Amino acid sequence: MAARALYHGKTQTHEEENLVFECLKWKKPGFFKKSGFYCHSSTSLLSIMDNIQSALQHLERSLSEREQQTVLSFEEFLRLLVAKPDKVIRNVFQLFYDMMTTYIGEGEDEYPDDPESIHFVHYDCDRLFVEGSDHPFFADRVFANRLIKHVEALKRGAQQNKIYIFEGPPGCGKSTFLNNLLRKFEEYANTEEGSCFETVWRLNRRHLGEHESIPLFEKLTQLLENPTENEELEENDISHISDEAAEFFENHPPSLITEDYIEIPCPSHDHPILMIPKQYRRSFFDDLFMNDEFKWKLFTEKEYDWVFKSQPCTICSSLYQALLQKLGTPLEVFRMIYVRPYPFNRRLGEGISVFNPGDKPMQQNILRNPMLQKRINTLLKDSNQVKYLFSEYAKTNNGIYALMDIKTHNIDRLIELHNIISEGVHKVEEVEENVNSLFIALMNPEDKKNIQNLQSFSDRIEYIDIPYILDLNTEVEVYRNIFGRHIDENFIPRVLHNFARTIISTRLKTKSEAMLEWIGDPKKYQMYCDENLQLLKMELYTGYIPRWLTQDDVKRFTAQRRQKIITDSETEGDFGFSGRDSIKIFNEFYSTYNKGDRLINMTMLYNFFTKVRPDLNKSIPTGFLDALIHLYDYTVLQEVKESLYYYNEEQISREIQHYIFAVNFEHGAVQTCKFTGERLEITEDFLSNIENHLIGATVDQNKRLTFRKDTQKEYTSKTLTQEIMLEGKAITETKLYDTLHDRYVYNLKEKVLDPFIENENFRRAIKDYDTEDFKTYGKRIMDDVTFLINNLCTKYRYTKQGAKEVCMYVIDRNLSQKFAVH
Incomplete structure (x- = not known):
């Protein structure tokens, strides 16, 4: 393909491309002509070759900067620790919290001065679940607040003793949620800001006396470094060396051998501070840190308990003890401890492992590295001191272990997690392996029966509901994502959101004790709300307190009542139209009415559910659509009044x-x-x-x-x-x-509409607005209509066509009279 860019004309044959490549290879001057094709001059070829080299070098630098992991000595690590203690001392739970706050940020409270606030705020989850995703997940306000509260608790509490199961009905987006969450976690953890650190042992073979036992390695090194100085070697000598080299490298992989040391990564990704003996850590950190805010948090707050209670894995513990016996002083041992960023890679199962129900268990759960084991035995002169064996759980220690749906093989995996979650350890042959991971699972409600027999496990499970969307603004965002943001242009304002309200009405309970205890008699709002108060609850789930509520009810909307209503959401959203149903219904509705010059209005929406698809109306609570029309009528009447009203x-x-x-x-x-x-x-x-x-x-x-x-x-x-x-x-x-x-x-x-209601010229002028006929009306009517249309466009985002249609709607239905008594 590179060759094709160098000459012009019709498609070249393979032979012709080879000729051009030869031209490039030898940088021949002049033109190469054949069958109407030609190569560029030598100057052009040199320029192209330079560009290729430049591009490759730039690619190499970029990849090197991204992939290269900085390895620090333990002393260098301590300097970094003192400089950025809150970023360096963190386990997976703290890292997960930092990731969430980085991508989501602080919530926005629309009522910051409200003394009854329960901090049910708006969290912008787009950076976490939407941006850069092929399959975005839209977290509504209800779920986002629930998730953040659990994440905050996760950071503070006894995290390793639980598994977090996200439960939700089919079609709610559980798998999309978890995949996007893990993708962002992996992305964040592999940045400098999100780096978590792990231990790497570099055993200096000279200090451990190995240089006397492998002269062949020295000889091979000299031969490779100075080939011209070894020309006197006879052929059979070289053959003998080659045979020995083959056997040597078969048992000693080059990736583990350097000139001075062999590298032993901790398979459990232990944090380097765990290498400090447990009983000395408190005094060590007391000496290391000044008396500042972080030191106070480290010594007093629950989230840092792991620093003083956790133990390193058995491999690291054994290495420490063996090296201490061999070297004599702890300082010499710490000189062999190095630190690098913990590399998270879901595809390789490093730091993140995700299991689907159909993934069969490993036939052998015990993992070894025989070549490395032999090398360790050679160094330490004792095969029993350090056993380099571990399980699949080690690869996600201080990482995330996730199960997609508790079915088939994942049932067994969950059962196996019982002892691990309870005790934090896992038996690998005779060795105990530490497992402190963030355990996450997804579950459909009907799959709860699969774990009903694990009663002793129930207190270890933290359920987090993922319901169908209950926030109408989020439901609309789903439609915009699937069908394009341009769909707004085909709707009169509020109609698209009212479609979302209709869908959500099927997901809410028809009776809410919390709502009735607050409002009392719903009939007092019959002109704005349904008898089940679902329309009011939907507004509250978006964080909005409607202006049509009486002052008495606003005063009675206490923090305790608010909390009860939000808690109601935990028993909603697992029935009604699913997310997939919603998209399918919207597609039919949009295809039916997105025709001609008229915008999609409330009459069309009402007719769709009552006449076009009456079968869907059976799932919608009785009287809801009529109440939705009332609320819409009241709202657009206020918009027209506000837009027509001008005062001194x-x-x-x-x-x-x-x-x-x-x-x-x-x-x-x-x-x-x-x-x-x-x-x-x-x-x-x-x-x-x-x-x-x-x-x-x-x-x-x-x-x-x-x-x-x-x-x-x-x-x-x-x-x-x-x-x-x-x-x-x-x-x-x-x-x-x-x-x-x-x-x-x-x-x-x-009263602003009263002078215009009986004026037929006013109605006709609205209809003729933005046409030549509009110029035939008197100046006062032209000014009033122009003022009205412009305000609707600027204040409420109507188009001119939409503004005209809604004004006609208000006048023709005599909405001013309909709400005159209120």
Whole structure:
């Protein structure tokens, strides 16, 4: 293929390519002509050859920088430890926590000043589960909060005594979740920021006296380094050396032999600090670290218990004792301990091992390295001191051991983990092997029967639910990912999310004691919510407190009630339309209505589930679709009102200040307002006109008088004495002013559509907007319609077409009248 780039024309034959390669090889000048093809000049060929060499060298540097592992002496490792103790001293549980916080970050609380907050926040999981993934997993708010809480507990508690089973129904994305999680863990652990460290022994054969026992190796080394100085060797001498060399290297692999040492990696990936004898670690770290924050955490916090309690594997322990006897001093032993980053590689089973149900168990679970064992025996002069044998669990010690679904062979693997998880050790022949791994498994609910007989194991299992998506925003993200983000352009705003609400309604319980205990009678919200309060619960699962709730219910939404509602989610999401069902249904809905010039609207959504696919309606709670229409009608009415409403803020502010001042005086008084400097005649009409905007024109006189007294009391007891006199606030910065301003604006907006409802020209002008006919209307109507459409586009992300359609929807259905009593 490289040759093809060097000349032009039709496709070349193999022979022609060979000729061009010859041209490249010998850098022949001039042109090579044959069958209408030609090579470039020698200058071009040299340039191309230089480019090839440059590209290969750059590739080599890049790969070397990425793959090369820095090996540190124990002393160099200690210097790194002192410089970055929180990054160096960590086991797999702390590493897993650091990975999660790196990719997810801190959650975003939309209500940071809420005293009743339970920290049910938004976590952006895209970097962890979506970015760079061929099959993204979308974690909704409910699951993300649940996962983070478990990860935080994982970092703090007795982690090695549990297996974490992610349980969820088919189609919820369990396998996708785990694959993406492990992929990101492997990626993070192999970066400098995520490096975890392991022990490598480098046994100096000269210090251990081996140089006297293998002269052949020395002789071969000299021969290879100085071939010209050994020309006097006869042929049969070389043959004799070759035979001996073959036998030598058969028993001594070159990868384990260097000029000065043999390298023995710890198969259990022991952390280097475990090489310090357990009884001396506390005093060692007391001497090593200054009295700072990290030292306090190291000596007091639960997450660092492993530093003082864990033991190295039997191979490292045996090596330490054998070398100590042979060398005499611990310092000489530590000079043979080296440190390198722990290489995580799922495909090789290093640090991460994943087993599918169909993966058959190994016939021989005991792993050995006979060549290395022989080398160790030769060095230590004793075959019984160090036994280099281990199991498959050693390869994931201080790593992750995962089971995909508890079925067939994975049932046996889970049972085998029982003693390992309970005791943290595994028997390999007569040797005890330490196993401190993060154990993860996936399970379908129906597979629980496979482990019901393991009652003693039940307290070692931590179940984490992965339900179908319960957050409507996340459900919409799934549709966008599958069908493309452009689908939004074909929907009127909110309709796509209402499709998601319909799907999610099948996944929620129809009766929630926690919701009923809070709200009481659901009928008071019948114009905005369904009788099962599912629409309200969906909003809460997204972290949003609806504005249509009464102030009393908002006040009663305590932290305890919030926690009960979120806990409700643990018994939801394992029934209803699955993730696969949802995608299939959306595809049919979208294909049915994505036609012509009209955008997909609520009428189409309603008709799809009631007329096109009435069979699906059987799974949707009774009355839900009607309630969804009510909520949609209320919401778009508020959007149109907000978009049509424009007011004189200066006038509103002036009237509120006048009212706060005037309620302190008797009727008939004439006073100069201390806030605006205007002279006021305080009469019943004066107060009533302002109150019509504050509490409504239909309020009876008794309620008006009560409202005035409450306002006057609030002003004298808090606004004047505390906020104005003590805190130095202006009247427009006080809480009383803000409350009255919100009331005033709200009541103005409620009536904003009234002048236009009966005006047929207004309706036609909306219909003709953005056409030539629109220019035939009067200036006032043109200005009002243009103002309305522009605001809908800028504030609520409508297109011009969508804005026109929703305005027509509001007017034709007389929504202003529908919600007039509320």
